[in-house]
Amino acid sequence: xxxxxxxxxxxxxxxxxxxxxxxxxxxxxxxxxxxxxxxxxxxxxxxxxxxxxxxxxxxxxxxxxxxxxxxxxxxxxxxxxxxxxxxxxxxxxxxxxxxxxxxxxxxxxxxxxxxxxxxxxxxxxxxxxxxxxxxxxxxxxxxxxxxxxxxxxxxxxxxxxxxxxxxxxxxxxxxxxxxxxxxxxxxxxxxxxxxxxxxxxxxxxxxxxxxxxxxxxxxxxxxxxxxxxxxxxxxxxxxxxxxxxxxxxxxxxxxxxxxxxxxxxxxxxxxxxxxxxxxxxxxxxxxxxxxxxxxxxxxxxxxxxxxxxxxxxxxxxxxxxxxxxxxxxxxxxxxxxxxxxxxxxxxxxxxxxxxxxxxxxxxxxxxxxxxxxxxxxxxxxxxxxxxxxxxxxxxxxxxxxxxxxxxxxxxxxxxxxxxxxxxxxxxxxxxxxxxxxxxxxxxxxxxxxxxxxxxxxxxxxxxxxxxxxxxxxxxxxxxxxxxxxxxxxxxxxxxxxxxxxxxxxxxxxxxxxxxxxxxxxxxxxxxxxxxxxxxxxxxxxxxxxxxxxxxxxxxxxxxxxxxxxxxxxxxx
Ligand SMILES: NC(=O)C1=CN([C@@H]2O[C@H](COP(=O)(O)OP(=O)(O)OC[C@H]3O[C@@H](n4cnc5c(N)ncnc54)[C@H](OP(=O)(O)O)[C@@H]3O)[C@@H](O)[C@H]2O)[C@@H](O)CC1
Ligand SMILES: [K+]
Numbered sequence: 001x002x003x004x005x006x007x008x009x010x011x012x013x014x015x016x017x018x019x020x021x022x023x024x025x026x027x028x029x030x031x032x033x034x035x036x037x038x039x040x041x042x043x044x045x046x047x048x049x050x051x052x053x054x055x056x057x058x059x060x061x062x063x064x065x066x067x068x069x070x071x072x073x074x075x076x077x078x079x080x081x082x083x084x085x086x087x088x089x090x091x092x093x094x095x096x097x098x099x100x101x102x103x104x105x106x107x108x109x110x111x112x113x114x115x116x117x118x119x120x121x122x123x124x125x126x127x128x129x130x131x132x133x134x135x136x137x138x139x140x141x142x143x144x145x146x147x148x149x150x151x152x153x154x155x156x157x158x159x160x161x162x163x164x165x166x167x168x169x170x171x172x173x174x175x176x177x178x179x180x181x182x183x184x185x186x187x188x189x190x191x192x193x194x195x196x197x198x199x200x201x202x203x204x205x206x207x208x209x210x211x212x213x214x215x216x217x218x219x220x221x222x223x224x225x226x227x228x229x230x231x232x233x234x235x236x237x238x239x240x241x242x243x244x245x246x247x248x249x250x251x252x253x254x255x256x257x258x259x260x261x262x263x264x265x266x267x268x269x270x271x272x273x274x275x276x277x278x279x280x281x282x283x284x285x286x287x288x289x290x291x292x293x294x295x296x297x298x299x300x301x302x303x304x305x306x307x308x309x310x311x312x313x314x315x316x317x318x319x320x321x322x323x324x325x326x327x328x329x330x331x332x333x334x335x336x337x338x339x340x341x342x343x344x345x346x347x348x349x350x351x352x353x354x355x356x357x358x359x360x361x362x363x364x365x366x367x368x369x370x371x372x373x374x375x376x377x378x379x380x381x382x383x384x385x386x387x388x389x390x391x392x393x394x395x396x397x398x399x400x401x402x403x404x405x406x407x408x409x410x411x412x413x414x415x416x417x418x419x420x421x422x423x424x425x426x427x428x429x430x431x432x433x434x435x436x437x438x439x440x441x442x443x444x445x446x447x448x449x450x451x452x453x454x455x456x457x458x459x460x461x462x463x464x465x466x467x468x469x470x471x472x473x474x475x476x477x478x479x480x481x482x483x484x485x486x487x488x489x490x491x492x493x494x495x496x497x498x499x500x501x502x503x504x505x506x507x508x509x510x511x512x513x514x515x516x517x518x519x520x521x522x523x524x525x526x527x528x529x530x531x532x533x534x535x536x537x538x539x540x541x542x543x544x545x546x547x548x549x550x551x552x553x554x555x556x557x558x559x560x561x562x563x564x565x566x567x568x569x570x571x572x
Pocket of ligand 2: 066128129130131132166167168169170171
């Protein structure tokens with residue numbers, strides 16, 4: 001963690017990756033053949049690091065350059081003393097892969113790429129070099145059967161039980177979205193689960209979103225010598241813009257900062273001016289709810305205090321003031337009973353940010369929303385405030401660039417139903433068919449109807465990142481979509497993924513009150529002047545880091561109290 005908490009790196013689309021490779025070749029930086037050799041060598045090296053004793057490996061080579069990498073892996077492992085079988089296709093690949101195939105043929109044969117071939121002999125390791133970034137449609141026929149076989153093997157120990165190493169990606173994974181091409185959205189049937197995935201130069205969106213982390217296993221990002229200087233140029237008109245990502249496993253590998261530096265963020269978070277007073281560090285206002293709803297707002301408040309807001313005021317309706325008198329004692333309490341009262345309170349310009357939603361109750365949130373937005377104050381809208389927003393005739397009316405929306409997927413779907421629908425993609429029937437006759441008939445009918453949807457499911461698929469970018473553009477403010485793959489987009493910075501899905505602590509964040517703490521951290525950072533986009537990124541990073549630092553057994557109450565420990569590791 002430490003100094004790398006806020007380091008980020010590029011997160012590319014497949015098209016951007018191709019543009020980068022083409023640019024490197026066009027400018028004479030490297031030939032395609034050299035890049036392929038480096039890619040294959042990187043995979044072979046990672047294999048040899050993890051399995052130092054040569055064993056039996058079966059390398060599955062597809063029709064394109066991913067297959068070309070596979071032939072390199074086969075040759076290099078053969079040279080290193082491994083017993084190598086290669087399963088490949090008759091089809092003629094492009095010139096680079098053809099050359100690698102020819103070089104392999106000088107050492108060994110190529111059997112047909114079939115399920116039967118895969119099962120013929122036992123191996124200690126399988127290398128999946130069938131499809132990489134060139135996959136644009138769901139695999140069919142024998143290859144689809146083979147991928148299903150590998151997928152099943154990883155799940156229930158049948159068929160093939162050896163560990164699998166994926167070249168660039170587990171075949172079938174859409175590298176633009178993290179979905180499996182041709183499967184029901186969110187379902188991983190039909191794609192192999194790798195123990196290790198070695199990708200090249202930069203992670204792609206599909207490596208960190210949705211099913212990517214579960215299918216990739218350990219993700220290694222190997223440098224194959226693509227130019228880093230001025231690399232934005234070759235992307236030219238390719239939309240969308242470059243995204244950034246961070247996560248415990250990747251930040252340290254190659255910090256790439258384009259918008260703000262790690263040190264700058266840390267300094268702002270950790271230091272307080274010696275000559276300042278509490279108001280110099282901002283005053284955060286939390287619009288708490290009525291009786292019986294106190295806990296959520298107090299969790300947010302504690303987080304806002306821990307992140308360094310000079311003052312945090314909890315503002316429930318008068319009737320609930322007594323209940324909100326519970327700790328933390330560092331809090332101020334002031335009743336806010338309705339919109340007029342709120343407008344009056346916000347005449348105090350020292351209040352630098354506000355939060356509405358956690359435990360506020362939907363009705364109260366609805367009553368206060370317009371007044372709060374009208375003031376233009378930096379504002380975090382979470383939980384009940386998001387539901388209240390979505391129930392308005394014009395849900396996004398009045399939102400301004402100083403706002404941060406922090407929905408989970410359900411709240412996101414209520415606010416942006418069409419984007420959520422696009423994200424779900426075609427809905428396919430679950431498999432296998434039910435045993436009951438009537439249900440089985442219905443299942444088959446549904447499958448037939450869904451053939452068109454299946455055919456339409458071609459990559460690049462619409463991703464969470466696309467959805468959040470569209471949502472932020474539409475709302476005119478920062479949107480943070482919560483998940484193990486938290487996505488942030490907004491007017492003030494590049495789209496961003498907090499890839500906690502590779503972090504064993506991430507599932508512990510799926511606990512009651514965790515979102516209230518996240519909203520509180522963002523509020524605290526914004527009260528201190530971070531701005532909405534930075535506030536959201538600081539919040540996502542600290543939230544994940546606190547969970548990681550605390551470890552298993554975490555409950556939401558622990559998160560704010562773990563922040564000082566996280567700050568210790570950030571000392572600059
Ligand atoms: N470029 C470089 O410099 C470097 C690239 N590198 C490596 O190259 C990989 C990308 O290579 P790639 O573009 O050839 O794509 P790849 O993933 O091998 O598959 C494309 C082939 O599959 C076919 N195909 C697609 N879908 C299909 C389906 N459903 N069912 C059947 N076929 C299907 C498609 O055919 P088509 O769509 O034209 O019919 C095409 O023949 C990348 O992941 C990395 O590993 C590294 O060596 C570093 C240097
Ligand atoms: K692959």
